[in-house]
Amino acid sequence: MKKLVSASIAVIFLSLAAMAQDLISVSELSLKLKDANYVVVSAEVETEYAKVHINDAVNVSYKSLEKAGGFEGQLNTSEELAKIFGAKGISEKKTIVVYDEGAGKYASRLYWVLKYLGAPNVKVLDGGMVAWKAGRKPVTKNPTTVKPATFTPAVNKAIYADMKEVQGASGNSRVILVDLRENAEFSGKDPKNNKGRIPGSVNVDHTTLMTAASTYKTKAELEKIFNAAGATKDKTIILVCPTGVRAGKGYLALKSILGYPNVKIYEGGVNEWAATSSNKLEK
Template sequence: MIQWRELSKFVAYFMFIIWALLSSNAFAQQDMVAEPDWLKAQIADKQPVVIFDTRSKEDYDKGHIPTAISFPVDDTYVIKDGVYYVKNKVTIAPLLREKGVTKDATIVVYDQGELMQASRLFWVLELYGVKNVAILNGGLNAWQQHNALSQTVNTLPKSDFVPVLKSNIYASTTVAKVAVHNPNYELYDSRTYDEYLGKKSVTDKYGRIPKAKYIELSEFFTTNEGGQKILKPKSELSDILSKLDNNKKTITYCNKGTASTLSYFLLKQAGFNVAHYDGSWLDWSAKGLPIEK
């Protein structure tokens, strides 16, 4: 018969193993944010973390985080009549396989520091079934403060990844139109404030989608000791987002689909039921849909 003391030791050991496994998964899943120091440790310990650089290939070649793989975010778009949409499952599958994407990989994405390109790839990967994705806080700017860059080109073996659309985080034109009239939906405009007010526009239509509220992305950022732009602490982000209604289905949009994926990321991290409007303002105005000022 197993003695109580032996059983207690076994339970304690088992709990320690569970804790160690969870701790090794560096970024907490509810946060979806990776810090530079943590990423540096993962690289040094040769942990299986996939790092994607979302900047242009030209910028990647000038210098990037060691082991990072070039994945320009523009590769995720298809352009139809001047409107930028995410590639569908058929057209994006070869790209994701070429980059070595697998659904269970731990992936960190980064850009120069604005987090918009990184957020775009975050959304695309999540949209097509990748589970564990985080954004590097402060991007390359924050990394460079204390860490060296590399010019070694990195790749992964091609995978057999099969994209599966996560439809609840994708908003089509139809969903956006429903959101305008349905009180259970909230729309957030992530363009500049002048564009929101209808003073400026990248199209020939001036204004915003009816009932949309403005979300000021700069409120979510601060600077670190080196003057680099980083996300505010989680407690401060929660205070900002507490002013928004998280009981409704939330739809974010911008002009092309980068700023609004940052809004998507911030709201997603805070537990909102949120989707990104694919095509955004370019799609809405091209279709001659109602606007307000």
């Protein structure tokens, strides 16, 4: 009897752990397409959305969240972001499911932005459009009729790092900067993308977080990848890339799948860092 009770408790805890993750499978989402409490959001640019998208999905391109002028990737204010989402019928009171073509970086960008704005129920479609098509689920070219909503932001500053915080991380053993760019770009071996890296940062190539089927790797695999880079659960982990897009994949993996407590994104990223003359870049 005791063994049976223990086994039942273990199953319950495993189920709760799975529920805590902000990934949703194709089969799970397909059952929610007509649920009025759900809204599905394509994070792709408008031209890609126009080619094909999930039935009833609205489009909020990751690029539409950026401030005009300045450096690439700089976000609009929280008020402006809330207006963008609201205009597309997205309310923080709904369960918001974001997806992209399968690489995960655009969906995770929207995921982090929505969490930063305080939306409590945000999920990412694991495998994106690649998995959706493989599952033979409904797609369309027809734009979705949008009924505007009100999005009320409640900014979560705990997951946001500014340049001053990144500058202060130098020499602090309790803080680690993790750059999510591809290895060749981070190391300077890619001649087309050789911006340099923030001193002291380590590299976790965002593509290594995914399987060949465009889904996220298992919890054990992800923990091994980040721990090998020194990004352990006891540290404050600040994620960087040039624009914050690829850093979002690291945030989802660390915060949602692994449950690490102190994870932030340096929103300005390498682009802001490089634009400030007093900052140094390693090559």
